[in-house]
Amino acid sequence: MNTLIQRREALRRRCAGSFDIVFRDITVDALQGTMVFLSSLTDARLLSAISESFVISAANTLQLTLYPAAVEAIYEEETAMVSLLSGQCLVLLEGHAPYYCVEVRSYPSRPNSEPNVERSVRGAHDGFVENIIFNVGLIRRRIRDPRLQMKIVRKGELTKCDIVYCYLDHIVDPDVLADLQQRLDHIQTGEVLSERNLCELLYGKTWNPYPHVRYSERPDICAIHLLRGYICILVDNSPSAMILPTTFFEQTKQIEEYTQTTMVALLTRIVRMLGMLVSLYLLPVWIVLSMNYNRTFLQIPLIDHLDPISFGVQILIVDLVVEWIRQSLIHTPTILSSIMSFIAVFALGDMAISIGAYSKEILIMVAISNIGTLLTPGYELSLANKWMRVMISLLALFGGVGGLSIGILLHLVLLLSTHTIKFPYLYPLIPFSAREWKRLLLGGPIRMKYDAKKRSETHHR
Incomplete structure (x- = not known):
């Protein structure tokens, strides 16, 4: 097992030249450790709380506890590096093999406002922003059901972009879901900077001018489609969601209807x-x-x-x-x-x-x-x-x-x-x-018909 100094120096060599990557040595009684974080993507209040947890643990002779954020133990250096560059804090401790990855991210984001290209007189006046966690929350706020699944993957050789695809279990079309998951698994090369880059990686580049998926910046539009069995895909750093599958006439509908x-x-x-x-x-x-x-x-x-x-x-x-x-x-x-x-x-x-x-x-x-x-x-x-x-x-x-x-x-x-x-x-x-x-012309209320057996299985899970 590599020592604390060896692991710390390995990270320092890989991050050489970046001014916003900070190394802070810590001591808890006789236990030596190092905190590594990005000053540009972390919340200073959470970092202060983590430092305070070290002091409290040492003062009360307690086992070291990291709070208040979520903690994950990671054993691969490459995975730990990606987490670090995503804005999480790495805690390295002497005699401990894993990299403790602590959630302290605080992404820069603009204020939430109504999308300029999808305005409405009635209805909600909020829209997606470039923060994927915030966008997930906008959808969660509208559908408060455990069947709403949020799956996250990371794609892109250099960008390591976070991608979240969400759907309602037992309502989504299983063929569409299986096809999407297979296409995501087969993405090996290419960078993801926006939902358009992701669409090309999933379905290829074509000269056909018509869009193969629907794009929307409105969380209420995404919530309506999720309730009807569609899949929504969110890409970090992009204020627009992909909705699939879609048709020509599906793209002619707007929230005012x-x-x-x-x-x-x-x-x-x-x-x-x-x-x-x-x-x-x-x-x-x-x-x-x-x-x-x-x-x-x-x-x-x-x-x-x-x-x-x-x-x-x-x-x-x-x-x-x-x-x-x-x-x-x-x-x-x-x-x-x-x-x-x-x-x-x-x-x-x-x-x-x-x-x-x-x-x-x-x-x-x-x-x-x-x-x-x-x-x-x-x-x-x-x-x-x-x-x-x-x-x-x-x-x-x-x-x-x-x-x-x-x-x-x-x-x-x-x-x-x-x-x-x-x-x-x-x-x-x-x-x-x-x-x-x-349904396209007259609309109507959204009524879900669940399979009683599947609903019972979901409830017991």
Whole structure:
């Protein structure tokens, strides 16, 4: 067995050059020991309590007791090093083989607030933050049942990132759970910095723009899905959770549907789905009508020329400017956001129309299409729909009615070929399920049906 000095020096060599790794020697009667901790990730009050426990033990001739935090004995140096770099305190004692790992972590975190991309008028106004322990607590606060399982794993060769997947035992789909656990076990290489990195490690990188899992920053959304048998995955340092399995229509739901009356919620869902259809197909259909001078009873504004090059360039310019403004607003500091408003007025206002950059009709149609994009609850889904709209518009521009038909057909084929866990991507529309479609549109209370035998087994455990 290595002596205390040998183990301490081995840790000191591995941590050489890091100013925030602190070594403190301690003496309890004749017992020598060393505390090793990260000053940047530990709670000073807990460290003081541990030091106080040494003094009390020595003064009362008691066996050494570490309190008030949880303690784990670790025998592997590599595992102990990972725990140290995660913010836990290592206590090394002379004559004791294990590294005593004491929970003293205190991660830097921003205040809890409502997510910017999933706001609601009614309902809770809290959201996930970058602290995974805090995020677990937000879910625990909503589901107070021992069947709620929180499993933690650590992945990443250098990052050693903590990953928590949670589910309700006897309610979760066993096939989905087994598939996730198998994929997690097979992750050997690659770093995990966010939930997106983890998704690529689990399911591979693809050119398909549609998301294979749902992302959410709202703990109430995660709690609702857990009660329905889904799995939620939390990644440390990320304020967003992954929900799986998911479908196209599952990503169109938002929390306000659970805070409104049945009629209002139904009309809200229908209006939202119509807005998503408009964001996808209004601009391509209008392009075909304009190119063929097909006057309809809708009195849709049409263009008086047939030059597809200039017509298409104007549409692409407007759509590109709107996309530039969207991205710039995301990255612009709050103090400069008012300047972006003036720039947007100049880029999309009467001045640009008067110099012939594009026509009023093009501006109106692109604006309506982008309103439908912003109406889509899932941020990743809205971006995928937007790029599919651009593809269908280009086909409609150069192919007319035939190009529009090919674009819509390719879009449907892409959605049908999108692979997710357990369910087809367009379920419950394709294949059609009246029961699930009714639940999607009408909602309703969440009622769990447990197996009596399994519930009894869980109770006795």
